[in-house]
Amino acid sequence: xxxxxxxxxxxxxxxxxxxxGQGVLKASDILVxxxxxxxxxxxxxxxHGMSQRGGSVCSDIRFGRQVFSPMVPPGEADYLLVLAPDxxxxxxxxxxxxxxxxxxxxxDINRLPNxxxxxxxxxxxxxxxxxxxxxxxxxxxxxxxxxxxLHAGNEQAFEFGRNS
Amino acid sequence: xxxxQRLLLSGDEAIxxxxxxxxxxxxxxxxxxxxTEILEYFSELGGNxxxxxxxxxxxxxxxxxxxxxxxxxxxxxxxxxNVAADPLFTAAYTGVxxxxxxxxxxxxxxxxxxxxxxxxHYAVAAGxxxxxxxxxxxxxxxTRAAYELSERFHIPVMLRVTTRxxxxxxxxxxxxxxxxxxxxxxxxxxxxVMIPAYARPAHVKLRAKLKEIEQFNESSPLxxxxxxxxxxxxxxxxxxxxxxxxxxxxxxxxxxxxTYPLPLQKIAAFARSVKRCVVVEEGDPYLVDAIRAAGVxxxxxxxxxxxxxxxxxxxxxxxxxxxxxxxxxxxxxxxQLCDACPYRLVFQVIRKMDLIVAGDIGCYTLGVLSPxxxxxxxxxxxxxxxxxLGLRKVLPPEQARRVISVIGDSTFVHSGITGVVDxxxxxxxxxxxxxxxDNYTTAMTGRQEHPGTGRLLNHEPARKLVxxxxxxxxxxxxxxxxxxxxxxxEFETRLRECLDSGETAVIVARRPCILLLKDLKxxxxxxxxxxxxxxxxxxxxxx
Numbered sequence: 001x002x003x004x005x006x007x008x009x010x011x012x013x014x015x016x017x018x019x020x021g022q023g024v025l026k027a028s029d030i031l032v033x034x035x036x037x038x039x040x041x042x043x044x045x046x047x048h049g050m051s052q053r054g055g056s057v058c059s060d061i062r063f064g065r066q067v068f069s070p071m072v073p074p075g076e077a078d079y080l081l082v083l084a085p086d087x088x089x090x091x092x093x094x095x096x097x098x099x100x101x102x103x104x105x106x107x108d109i110n111r112l113p114n115x116x117x118x119x120x121x122x123x124x125x126x127x128x129x130x131x132x133x134x135x136x137x138x139x140x141x142x143x144x145x146x147x148x149x150l151h152a153g154n155e156q157a158f159e160f161g162r163n164s
Numbered sequence: 165x166x167x168x169q170r171l172l173l174s175g176d177e178a179i180x181x182x183x184x185x186x187x188x189x190x191x192x193x194x195x196x197x198x199x200t201e202i203l204e205y206f207s208e209l210g211g212n213x214x215x216x217x218x219x220x221x222x223x224x225x226x227x228x229x230x231x232x233x234x235x236x237x238x239x240x241x242x243x244x245x246n247v248a249a250d251p252l253f254t255a256a257y258t259g260v261x262x263x264x265x266x267x268x269x270x271x272x273x274x275x276x277x278x279x280x281x282x283x284x285h286y287a288v289a290a291g292x293x294x295x296x297x298x299x300x301x302x303x304x305x306x307t308r309a310a311y312e313l314s315e316r317f318h319i320p321v322m323l324r325v326t327t328r329x330x331x332x333x334x335x336x337x338x339x340x341x342x343x344x345x346x347x348x349x350x351x352x353x354x355x356x357v358m359i360p361a362y363a364r365p366a367h368v369k370l371r372a373k374l375k376e377i378e379q380f381n382e383s384s385p386l387x388x389x390x391x392x393x394x395x396x397x398x399x400x401x402x403x404x405x406x407x408x409x410x411x412x413x414x415x416x417x418x419x420x421x422x423t424y425p426l427p428l429q430k431i432a433a434f435a436r437s438v439k440r441c442v443v444v445e446e447g448d449p450y451l452v453d454a455i456r457a458a459g460v461x462x463x464x465x466x467x468x469x470x471x472x473x474x475x476x477x478x479x480x481x482x483x484x485x486x487x488x489x490x491x492x493x494x495x496x497x498x499x500q501l502c503d504a505c506p507y508r509l510v511f512q513v514i515r516k517m518d519l520i521v522a523g524d525i526g527c528y529t530l531g532v533l534s535p536x537x538x539x540x541x542x543x544x545x546x547x548x549x550x551x552x553l554g555l556r557k558v559l560p561p562e563q564a565r566r567v568i569s570v571i572g573d574s575t576f577v578h579s580g581i582t583g584v585v586d587x588x589x590x591x592x593x594x595x596x597x598x599x600x601x602d603n604y605t606t607a608m609t610g611r612q613e614h615p616g617t618g619r620l621l622n623h624e625p626a627r628k629l630v631x632x633x634x635x636x637x638x639x640x641x642x643x644x645x646x647x648x649x650x651x652x653x654e655f656e657t658r659l660r661e662c663l664d665s666g667e668t669a670v671i672v673a674r675r676p677c678i679l680l681l682k683d684l685k686x687x688x689x690x691x692x693x694x695x696x697x698x699x700x701x702x703x704x705x706x707x
Contacts, residue, residue, distance in 0.1 A: 045332040047275040056496030068410040070332035
């Protein structure tokens with residue numbers, strides 16, 4: 001497992017994409033919540049408004065020593081995390097040549113206890129590459145972004161993805 | 165400041181916090197992407213916030229609060245400022261006693277809008293100072309600066325943001341909050357009553373004020389110069405500045421934050437200090453035209469970059485003078501009506517009957533897409549009814565009889581009511597049929613309350629506006645309420661009946677948004693006592 005080489009300013013670019021209602025925005029919220037306490041500069045940008053009506057949704061996350069634009073330039077994403085199989089091709093141009101694609105088939109969805117937690121499982125998978133984010137940050141971010149009755153299920157999904 | 169005081173906020177949240185820390189006593193607006201979350205977050209933080217029926221109402225309420233010496237916030241998306249333009253232009257003349265900040269949240273690239281107008285022109289046209297933040301920290305700081313400016317010069321101030329500022333999360337370090345002002349009305353008839361005799365001197369006064377503000381902006385610390393090399397200088401504002409900083413790390417920058425009135429002396433001095441000076445801005449060539457008109461030689465962007473949002477890649481192309489065709493973006497999947505949405509049933513019927521449909525702004529605009537393709541026009545909020553009336557009035561009778569208007573509940577309250585009044589008053593010869601799709605919420609922007617839901621912005625109970633009663637009171641011949649349900653042909657039967665009658669008719673197709681169902685149950689349980697007393701009242705009043 002090789003992490004892509006980051007830019008001169010040490011900026012890591014991540015794009016999370018999928019369809020409205022799949023939890024793209026929730027996943028990006030959890031990710032930035034996990035990054036923020038590291039003290040690195042982090043920016044998240046998205047277009048939402050019709051996000052629950054099944055259309056394409058995309059969220060950009062960038063972090064590093066200094067980040068200017070909140071949008072990942074096309075072809076410069078280090079990681080592309082896609083929640084819907086039919087959105088992989090639509091978003092592939094965002095990924096840089098040696099970038100890492102994390103798609104629904106990156107985990108064995110049939111073994112996922114709750115299929116609704118695919119977004120969190122794929123975050124778990126992504127977490128393996130992002131060594132600068134301590135595991136504790138991820139746990140706390142998950143807890144901050146879900147009501148208590150969903151904590152256990154999402155922690156499970158995260159672990160499942162991380163170990164996939 | 166220690167690290168624990170840093171917050172990760174969206175631009176909208178940062179504006180809300182900035183308003184709260186400015187001691188704002190009243191926030192009013194109408195939901196519209198990307199501005200919606202400002203008032204929601206302001207309310208969550210304990211601010212006094214309200215959804216108004218539309219943006220004009222919201223701004224006028226805010227103007228009243230500021231006439232009374234309070235600090236007021238009015239929020240809206242770019243097209244919302246069109247609706248509120250009438251009070252805006254005159255409020256610039258009257259000025260304000262307290263602080264008044266108007267948010268214009270523009271949508272370059274039209275992520276969820278019907279046009280990509282550049283509202284920087286409004287600041288110039290109305291004569292109100294404008295500030296443009298480029299991230300959440302600035303959104304917070306500039307909101308506070310906007311109130312200072314507003315109170316210092318007694319003038320409404322426009323804070324112009326765009327989707328990528330509103331919906332981007334970046335770090336914010338807040339500062340200690342200010343105490344609220346002490347509202348108190350002081351009579352000043354000549355300043356606040358804009359009859360021509362008082363408006364003429366008010367215009368002269370406004371222009372003098374703007375001259376003063378221009379001088380103030382010349383030395384404003386909000387306009388920042390970042391010295392790099394002297395080969396390339398970039399003048400930019402808002403989110404474009406962030407793209408440009410990244411695209412040209414070695415260049416010198418003049419980051420403009422007070423973008424009306426412009427600090428033209430500062431701009432001229434900056435342009436002189438570099439060999440090549442390029443203005444990088446999203447949307448219309450507002451800055452470049454103004455700077456050139458002042459006799460300063462600067463480069464602008466090629467016309468092809470007027471369309472859509474900018475990003476780092478596009479700014480690199482602008483700086484390289486590259487006008488070759490851009491790589492096409494793969495088409496994403498468009499949004500669609502939810503699987504169990506009650507509107508689906510309505511559009512199936514409309515499609516089957518092959519009608520001419522004047523549509524409106526909301527979830528139901530998605531009725532234009534496959535498999536329904538049951539919408540023929542969509543102009544602006546409220547236009548469904550009035551555009552339908554216009555069609556009815558000029559088409560040959562056999563076509564006119566096929567015209568219907570389709571509008572949602574929140575939009576009906578926003579600006580559909582006056583259309584219904586027009587229908588009853590200036591009745592087309594063939595009559596007309598309006599279908600009001602009432603799903604109990606402002607669904608498209610994320611399920612906000614409105615007067616027809618019977619709940620306030622914070623979901624507390626309120627007096628409920630009864631849509632069918634308004635239509636009856638306007639003098640519409642036939643008013644029906646139906647529930648669109650699978651297996652029921654009630655809607656179709658009523659629609660045919662109304663079309664055949666040649667009368668004016670309103671059919672309220674009422675069933676809750678499926679995304680609201682869970683919340684609705686909770687809300688109704690919480691609000692029950694008030695609902696019961698109100699229901700009892702309605703029974704007797706409706707006899």
